Amino acid sequence: MDRTHNDSERFIDKQPLKNYWYVVALGNDLGLNPISVKLLNEDFVIWRDSDGDLIAAKEKCPHRQAPLSHGSLENGCLVCPYHGWTFGKSGKCVNIPSSADGVPISSRSHLKTFDVIEKYGLIWLCIGKPDKPLFDLKEESDSSFRRINTEVQKWKVAATRMVDNFLDITHFPYVHSGTFGAGQETKVPNITLEFLDDDFFGYRYEVLAANPEEAKNTSGSDEETVERSMTSGFNLPLTVKSTITYKSGLEHVILLLSTPVDETSSYFTFVIWRNDDFSIPAEEVISFDRAIGEEDRVMLEKLNGVMPLGKTALVNVQSDKATVEWRRQLLNLINE
Numbered sequence: 001m002d003r004t005h006n007d008s009e010r011f012i013d014k015q016p017l018k019n020y021w022y023v024v025a026l027g028n029d030l031g032l033n034p035i036s037v038k039l040l041n042e043d044f045v046i047w048r049d050s051d052g053d054l055i056a057a058k059e060k061c062p063h064r065q066a067p068l069s070h071g072s073l074e075n076g077c078l079v080c081p082y083h084g085w086t087f088g089k090s091g092k093c094v095n096i097p098s099s100a101d102g103v104p105i106s107s108r109s110h111l112k113t114f115d116v117i118e119k120y121g122l123i124w125l126c127i128g129k130p131d132k133p134l135f136d137l138k139e140e141s142d143s144s145f146r147r148i149n150t151e152v153q154k155w156k157v158a159a160t161r162m163v164d165n166f167l168d169i170t171h172f173p174y175v176h177s178g179t180f181g182a183g184q185e186t187k188v189p190n191i192t193l194e195f196l197d198d199d200f201f202g203y204r205y206e207v208l209a210a211n212p213e214e215a216k217n218t219s220g221s222d223e224e225t226v227e228r229s230m231t232s233g234f235n236l237p238l239t240v241k242s243t244i245t246y247k248s249g250l251e252h253v254i255l256l257l258s259t260p261v262d263e264t265s266s267y268f269t270f271v272i273w274r275n276d277d278f279s280i281p282a283e284e285v286i287s288f289d290r291a292i293g294e295e296d297r298v299m300l301e302k303l304n305g306v307m308p309l310g311k312t313a314l315v316n317v318q319s320d321k322a323t324v325e326w327r328r329q330l331l332n333l334i335n336e
């Protein structure tokens, strides 16, 4: 069998992928009930204990494998819905209702927990040993910017195909003809790859984008078209950051997050930071970005199976330079 194809087929089983952070939910999704999430083909339960600290464990109860996310929270402890075993801080089993008084709880009854953090309004899970801390975006601590979150969606496409798309600008005039891409120049000038900041590697470019009625809240301009200075870059394995700077000085930063749920389905969410005057309601600002995301989803869900990562597996042109480099680095990472 073609080795490249074989490698990409087993993408989600690659051990090194486990050592990175992935978005699995919004912070606001975790309220009074535990939630179930799936990452790299494994199911997990996440809940907040009485101090608000996050706990993540495998979804199956160690007793008879009941799904723990169907349980309830009592004083921050997770109670299994099947026989009431109760799990507290660090996943420790603190009560087995059927046990006679004084019988000690064996260590095998405790849950093995995983690294889970909350940052940028999102819940990030790492099911291996975190390779590095999650990047710090300067906009998050800059008071001239506001952050806008949106829901976590499930897309029926491999996460690798999403990242490839988010780094690619040549689909704009085609896939995004219903939003900002109408009439956009199809030719892309020579692309130079560089570090855009400490954490993202990619390229800078200028576009003249359509500015239809629905885009005016986002662009802050009434003109028919707007000049955008843009950057697009990646942070391994699967995060993309795109920035748009308008002539007015308005900056619109988009973090595009693709999480491999299994081989061909993914979570998707995006986060916006903007240095506007905060006068336009968040929902109105992001409705245009939502429409753009929807155009990508419709296209991407037509692409079947995993994306081959090998250098010669796909045909590339000059404008694919960034995605080719991202694929090269990703292939190195998963074969570490």
Ligand code: FES
Residues within 6 Å of the ligand: 061, 062, 063, 064, 065, 066, 080, 081, 082, 083, 084, 085
């Ligand atoms: S399966 Fe969870 S307590 Fe029995």
Ligand SMILES: [Fe+2]
Residues within 6 Å of the ligand: 165, 166, 171, 175, 176, 292, 296
């Ligand atoms: Fe797109």
